[in-house]
Amino acid sequence: MIKKLHENRLIFVTGKGGVGKSTVTAALGQALANQGRRTLILETDTYSAMEDLFNFRSSGLKPVKLGPNLWASNLLAEDCFIATLRRFVPSERVARAIINNRVARVFFKAAPSVNEVTILDQVRVFFEETEGGRPRFDHVIVDLPASGHAVTFLNVPATMSGMMRGLGPIAKMAMQVSDIIKDERTTAVVAVCLPEEMPVNETIELSENLRTIIGRPLTLAMVNMVHRPPLDASQRQVFERLRHELSPSDEREANTLFDGSSTHANPIVRLIEGNAMALGWHDRDQKYLRILHERMREPVVEIPVFFEANGTEIVDHIASFLIHGDNDAEQNLAS
Ligand SMILES: Nc1ncnc2c1ncn2[C@@H]1O[C@H](COP(=O)(O)OP(=O)(O)OP(=O)(O)O)[C@@H](O)[C@H]1O
Numbered sequence: 001m002i003k004k005l006h007e008n009r010l011i012f013v014t015g016k017g018g019v020g021k022s023t024v025t026a027a028l029g030q031a032l033a034n035q036g037r038r039t040l041i042l043e044t045d046t047y048s049a050m051e052d053l054f055n056f057r058s059s060g061l062k063p064v065k066l067g068p069n070l071w072a073s074n075l076l077a078e079d080c081f082i083a084t085l086r087r088f089v090p091s092e093r094v095a096r097a098i099i100n101n102r103v104a105r106v107f108f109k110a111a112p113s114v115n116e117v118t119i120l121d122q123v124r125v126f127f128e129e130t131e132g133g134r135p136r137f138d139h140v141i142v143d144l145p146a147s148g149h150a151v152t153f154l155n156v157p158a159t160m161s162g163m164m165r166g167l168g169p170i171a172k173m174a175m176q177v178s179d180i181i182k183d184e185r186t187t188a189v190v191a192v193c194l195p196e197e198m199p200v201n202e203t204i205e206l207s208e209n210l211r212t213i214i215g216r217p218l219t220l221a222m223v224n225m226v227h228r229p230p231l232d233a234s235q236r237q238v239f240e241r242l243r244h245e246l247s248p249s250d251e252r253e254a255n256t257l258f259d260g261s262s263t264h265a266n267p268i269v270r271l272i273e274g275n276a277m278a279l280g281w282h283d284r285d286q287k288y289l290r291i292l293h294e295r296m297r298e299p300v301v302e303i304p305v306f307f308e309a310n311g312t313e314i315v316d317h318i319a320s321f322l323i324h325g326d327n328d329a330e331q332n333l334a335s
């Protein structure tokens with residue numbers, strides 16, 4: 001699956017809070033790095049999930065090396081602001097004078113969209129950076145902020161440049177960033193969601209808004225934490241027969257039997273309950289996946305739920321899944 005993204009040197013990952021956006025971002029980075037591609041993961045001035053997942057401490061804007069082919073940096077708004085300013089003000093002395101001026105600081109902090117545009121400009125700097133005549137990073141992956149809408153965030157440079165009528169160096173810089181975001185050949189926008197009603201609807205909406213507001217498509221949707229089927233189709237037929245035969249005649253007991261709340265003593269019945277529950281989760285996930293497939297033209301990638309307790313192990317599993325596909329599920333069903 002990961003090959004789909006090989007052409008995309010810049011990858012924005014978006015999604016609502018708690019859907020596993022940072023985990024998937026980390027796994028994408030790990031998967032690309034494992035394939036020998038030099039990859040930089042960027043966070044946008046948040047509590048850093050990457051620091052916990054890869055066990056390191058950020059160091060300003062300087063990317064920290066996490067392992068072979070993999071780096072990360074958390075783009076703090078203040079650092080990005082200073083870096084952008086330094087690109088516009090020729091002398092370091094003048095830049096420092098502006099940065100240290102209390103009134104100027106308050107003004108820039110209060111001005112709308114300054115943070116977004118300077119963070120995105122820093123993303124551009126890493127994206128365009130070269131080393132020995134070739135790009136320093138093959139891929140730059142951005143874990144976009146969970147709050148607000150990705151479309152609003154990604155549209156800030158275009159809006160800012162428009163407000164300034166494209167005139168002046170800041171408008172030019174904003175336009176440059178906006179052009180990179182719009183370029184669907186190099187830049188991917190990946191939406192992470194869960195197979196549930198609200199997140200699926202929001203992803204469909206995001207796909208439409210990206211087209212109408214930014215003028216580019218969503219590259220793909222990644223549906224995270226999808227439950228694998230505990231049984232294949234023929235096993236399921238046998239199971240459904242068994243389940244039917246064992247169904248109790250007592251209505252109250254029948255109601256609780258397959259929702260996990262029954263205290264039935266028979267271990268076979270309990271086993272059937274467990275499987276019925278897992279099938280129910282799988283069926284529900286498939287329903288929302290079908291809606292996504294029907295209502296969106298973009299490719300949809302399913303990422304299974306992994307039951308490891310540790311976030312780093314989950315990242316490794318997802319990275320391996322992105323490269324090799326669902327070996328675990330195939331093995332489970334074959335055995
Ligand atoms: N495929 C998966 N299988 C099992 N657990 C997962 C999977 N993906 C993510 N998780 C778990 O879900 C939790 C939330 O993940 P994560 O922090 O990546 O979400 P997020 O969308 O970045 O959240 P936030 O809004 O806090 O930034 C973590 O405990 C993570 O380990």
Ligand SMILES: [Mg+2]
Nearest residue numbers: 021022023049
């Ligand atoms: Mg996160």
